[in-house]
Amino acid sequence: MRYYGAHKPVMAADVMERLFIDPSGVYLDATAGAGGFVRRILESLKDDGRVIAMDRDEEAIRHLQVMFEDDDRVVVTRDNFSKLALNPEVTAYRPLTGILFDLGVSSHMLDDPTRGFSHRADAPLDMRMDTDGELTASDVVNGYDSHALERVFRDFGEEPRAGKLARAVVSARPIEGTAALAELLRTNVPWREEAKVIARVFQAVRIEVNRELDALEEALPAALEQLKVGGRMVVMSYHSLEDRRAKQFFRDMSRNCTCPPEVPMCMCGGENARIRLHDRKALQAHEDEVERNPRARSVRIRTAEKIR
Numbered sequence: 153m154r155y156y157g158a159h160k161p162v163m164a165a166d167v168m169e170r171l172f173i174d175p176s177g178v179y180l181d182a183t184a185g186a187g188g189f190v191r192r193i194l195e196s197l198k199d200d201g202r203v204i205a206m207d208r209d210e211e212a213i214r215h216l217q218v219m220f221e222d223d224d225r226v227v228v229t230r231d232n233f234s235k236l237a238l239n240p241e242v243t244a245y246r247p248l249t250g251i252l253f254d255l256g257v258s259s260h261m262l263d264d265p266t267r268g269f270s271h272r273a274d275a276p277l278d279m280r281m282d283t284d285g286e287l288t289a290s291d292v293v294n295g296y297d298s299h300a301l302e303r304v305f306r307d308f309g310e311e312p313r314a315g316k317l318a319r320a321v322v323s324a325r326p327i328e329g330t331a332a333l334a335e336l337l338r339t340n341v342p343w344r345e346e347a348k349v350i351a352r353v354f355q356a357v358r359i360e361v362n363r364e365l366d367a368l369e370e371a372l373p374a375a376l377e378q379l380k381v382g383g384r385m386v387v388m389s390y391h392s393l394e395d396r397r398a399k400q401f402f403r404d405m406s407r408n409c410t411c412p413p414e415v416p417m418c419m420c421g422g423e424n425a426r427i428r429l430h431d432r433k434a435l436q437a438h439e440d441e442v443e444r445n446p447r448a449r450s451v452r453i454r455t456a457e458k459i460r
């Protein structure tokens with residue numbers, strides 16, 4: 153099946169070394185996608201272990217169901233990971249041994265010309281990971297006022313020309329598809345910067361459509377609550393906006409004192425650290441990994457062990 157063959161999990165050996173601590177454990181792959189990591193976990197999992205394979209993308213779920221239909225150790229569930237604490241499979245199996253977030257879009261979504269994630273093929277402005285979601289890229293590109301668009305381009309794309317590009321989009325409406333949006337951006341920036349600007353604006357619209365940063369901010373504390381003491385949480389991010397949130401959360405949770413600054417005296421006695429960091433800095437890919445798998449170039453991997 154092409155969908156599965158196409159995906160090579162990024163940094164699989166390093167991720168498994170950090171995540172997999174018990175062959176009879178229960179693991180949540182919160183972004184199961186094409187099932188690359190689920191398959192890796194299963195390679196070392198005993199019959200009494202479990203993997204909960206979660207994704208918000210209906211197409212990924214259908215493929216995961218087929219891929220693992222004969223394996224009783226896998227439970228497939230469609231959900232937004234921001235709601236993982238309420239997911240019935242998670243609540244049935246908690247506390248969990250390990251939780252993995254391999255963030256962003258899958259290669260399959262990028263390669264599917266109908267879904268509008270890539271500017272390389274013309275497609276309707278959609279970009280929804282969850283096709284039941286109400287907001288589409290067209291709603292953002294053709295519906296937001298100039299200030300709201302500028303905020304999206306700036307906050308989610310870190311685009312220095314956010315204001316100029318937002319005004320250009322508003323005056324070129326209606327913009328019918330991904331090719332038209334890319335062409336409009338091209339005509340508004342120096343040619344040397346075209347590729348970067350298109351990538352930043354497409355990323356920004358995608359993050360807005362899928363509320364990706366909100367989902368991550370909700371998911372991280374919820375995931376920590378579902379883990380057992382000694383359990384591991386691994387977050388793989390592909391751009392600085394995501395990585396910053398993971399880094400901040402892990403830093404806050406690993407500090408001895410988590411009393412809010414407005415509390416005049418420390419009430420916790422410095423005994424409040426919830427996690428221990430596995431690596432002092434985010435793990436990045438080596439050159440040979442990037443050669444094998446170009447998606448690894450931008451990955452940052454952070455791992456925490458729950459200690460209380």
Ligand SMILES: C[S@@+](CC[C@H](N)C(=O)[O-])C[C@H]1O[C@@H](n2cnc3c(N)ncnc32)[C@H](O)[C@@H]1O
Nearest residue numbers: 183185186187188189207208209232233254258
């Ligand atoms: C990089 S791919 C994961 C690839 C996967 N690790 C594998 O080995 O095949 C990211 C996946 O996360 C899913 N995803 C992104 N945000 C999500 C969210 N908030 N809730 C659930 N799934 C999400 C996407 O639909 C996509 O399938």
